[in-house]
Amino acid sequence: MNFNRSIMNVSAIDSSVILIVDDNPANLDVLSDFLDDAGFEVLVAQDGESALDKVRYAPPDLILLDIMMPGIDGFETCRRLKNDAKTADIPVIFTSALADTVDKVKGLSIGAVDYITKPFQQEEVLARVRLHLKLYFLTQQLAEQNTLLEERVRERTAKLNQALEDLQTAQVQLVQSEKMSSLGQLVAGVAHEINNPVNFIFGNLVHAHEYTQNILEIVQLYQDKYPDPDEDIQEVVEDLELDFLVEDLPKLLKSMQVGAERIREIVLSLRKFSRIDEAELKPVDIHDGIDTTLMILHNRIKAKSNRPEIEIVKDYGDIPDVECFSGQLNQVFMNLLTNAIDALEEERDSGQPSHITVRTRCVGSNEVEISIADTGIGMEDMVRSQVFNPFFTTKPVGKGTGMGLAISYSIVTEKHNGHMECRSQPGQGTEFVIRVPLFQSQYAEPQHQEQTV
Numbered sequence: 041m042n043f044n045r046s047i048m049n050v051s052a053i054d055s056s057v058i059l060i061v062d063d064n065p066a067n068l069d070v071l072s073d074f075l076d077d078a079g080f081e082v083l084v085a086q087d088g089e090s091a092l093d094k095v096r097y098a099p100p101d102l103i104l105l106d107i108m109m110p111g112i113d114g115f116e117t118c119r120r121l122k123n124d125a126k127t128a129d130i131p132v133i134f135t136s137a138l139a140d141t142v143d144k145v146k147g148l149s150i151g152a153v154d155y156i157t158k159p160f161q162q163e164e165v166l167a168r169v170r171l172h173l174k175l176y177f178l179t180q181q182l183a184e185q186n187t188l189l190e191e192r193v194r195e196r197t198a199k200l201n202q203a204l205e206d207l208q209t210a211q212v213q214l215v216q217s218e219k220m221s222s223l224g225q226l227v228a229g230v231a232h233e234i235n236n237p238v239n240f241i242f243g244n245l246v247h248a249h250e251y252t253q254n255i256l257e258i259v260q261l262y263q264d265k266y267p268d269p270d271e272d273i274q275e276v277v278e279d280l281e282l283d284f285l286v287e288d289l290p291k292l293l294k295s296m297q298v299g300a301e302r303i304r305e306i307v308l309s310l311r312k313f314s315r316i317d318e319a320e321l322k323p324v325d326i327h328d329g330i331d332t333t334l335m336i337l338h339n340r341i342k343a344k345s346n347r348p349e350i351e352i353v354k355d356y357g358d359i360p361d362v363e364c365f366s367g368q369l370n371q372v373f374m375n376l377l378t379n380a381i382d383a384l385e386e387e388r389d390s391g392q393p394s395h396i397t398v399r400t401r402c403v404g405s406n407e408v409e410i411s412i413a414d415t416g417i418g419m420e421d422m423v424r425s426q427v428f429n430p431f432f433t434t435k436p437v438g439k440g441t442g443m444g445l446a447i448s449y450s451i452v453t454e455k456h457n458g459h460m461e462c463r464s465q466p467g468q469g470t471e472f473v474i475r476v477p478l479f480q481s482q483y484a485e486p487q488h489q490e491q492t493v
């Protein structure tokens with residue numbers, strides 16, 4: 041295919057290359073002379089085989105092909121041209137003295153574009169040759185433009201799909217962060233409201249304890265000094281089971297104190313977790329964040345009717361405070377820990393010990409590494425390679441959104457310029473390893489904050 045010519049334009053027709061194949065030298069001379077005069081570049085061949093060789097060596101733009109030739113005839117030559125992808129598109133015009141229709145039909149059915157009978161009418165030959173060259177070039181141009189168009193359509197479609205995906209991700213992230221922030225506000229509000237009354241109870245329990253102690257002392261003293269009170273008093277003492285009351289009251293107060301302390305801890309955790317007042321970068325104790333998250337997840341960790349408590353192994357290294365958005369990092373710990381608990385619950389039939397190991401350590405002088413590993417079901421490679429994709433979930437509808445890890449990944453890599461990776465094997469448990477820099481100031485340039493997943 042003469043590519044350059046075809047993308048130029050059809051006015052290049054008159055300098056096209058034409059191959060004439062005819063076993064009769066006289067015919068060859070006549071044809072080549074006037075086509076040459078008309079401006080074409082003319083090549084000649086005297087039989088089918090040498091024509092095929094020439095075509096392979098230097099493909100012409102059009103072939104005038106005699107039918108009756110020694111060796112392989114014109115039909116066979118044409119068939120071979122059409123069977124080769126490299127030469128199949130070159131237009132072939134049969135030339136023959138045989139003017140009968142069967143041959144014309146046969147020629148056209150093999151793939152020729154036209155048929156010219158001998159003796160030649162020069163004007164007719166010229167007109168047909170020009171027509172077919174024009175068609176040939178136009179077809180080529182069309183095909184090229186089609187390919188170009190298809191390519192463009194493909195590119196655009198891919199871009200649109202990407203844009204759509206980005207939009208969906210952004211939307212879900214927005215919804216998610218909106219949800220987290222309103223949840224955070226709610227939690228912070230509730231925690232704040234509970235905080236005062238709890239402190240009230242907690243603070244007064246000390247006095248309540250002291251006062252009851254005093255009253256009990258007085259009662260004791262009365263009993264010592266007046267071992268034989270009158271009947272009315274004795275009756276009430278028996279009715280109220282004073283002995284039991286005296287013994288039980290301090291225990292009761294003690295358990296109220298334990299309960300109040302527990303509420304205080306939970307409130308503190310909730311406040312730390314939501315960290316509504318700490319929306320900017322601040323150096324924080326990562327261990328504190330992990331511990332408060334674990335505290336909030338206590339209900340899911342503790343023993344259930346169908347399984348024992350999940351053991352949490354803390355292997356905390358000696359790490360300094362990390363400059364970060366602590367509410368966001370807590371959200372990452374929350375996602376990783378809930379996934380780990382889910383994975384352990386799937387595994388529960390195996391009888392393996394269920395534990396989650398949380399490890400922290402310094403890496404070099406500028407980074408900390410946090411690893412959260414479980415002994416749960418683990419993942420196939422197919423799953424592992426997709427866990428950070430938005431919407432990827434293997435959990436039933438309603439249980440999983442597939443956004444936990446996608447959001448965690450963007451919090452770690454984009455918001456904190458860190459790394460996050462997943463190591464897992466089916467049946468071998470899963471480990472997520474996070475690395476974040478100790479300081480964010482070195483990443484102050486805006487382009488670092490605008491990257492997308």
Ligand SMILES: Nc1ncnc2c1ncn2[C@@H]1O[C@H](COP(=O)(O)OP(=O)(O)O)[C@@H](O)[C@H]1O
Nearest residue numbers: 379383427433434435440441442443444445470
């Ligand atoms: N610790 C883990 N063990 C096994 N599979 C996990 C673990 N964490 C995540 N996965 C897999 O990654 C998928 C995506 O997790 P995530 O983004 O948190 O979405 P979701 O929990 O809503 O499914 C999960 O559905 C699960 O198949």
Ligand SMILES: [Mg+2]
Nearest residue numbers: 375379444445
């Ligand atoms: Mg999840």
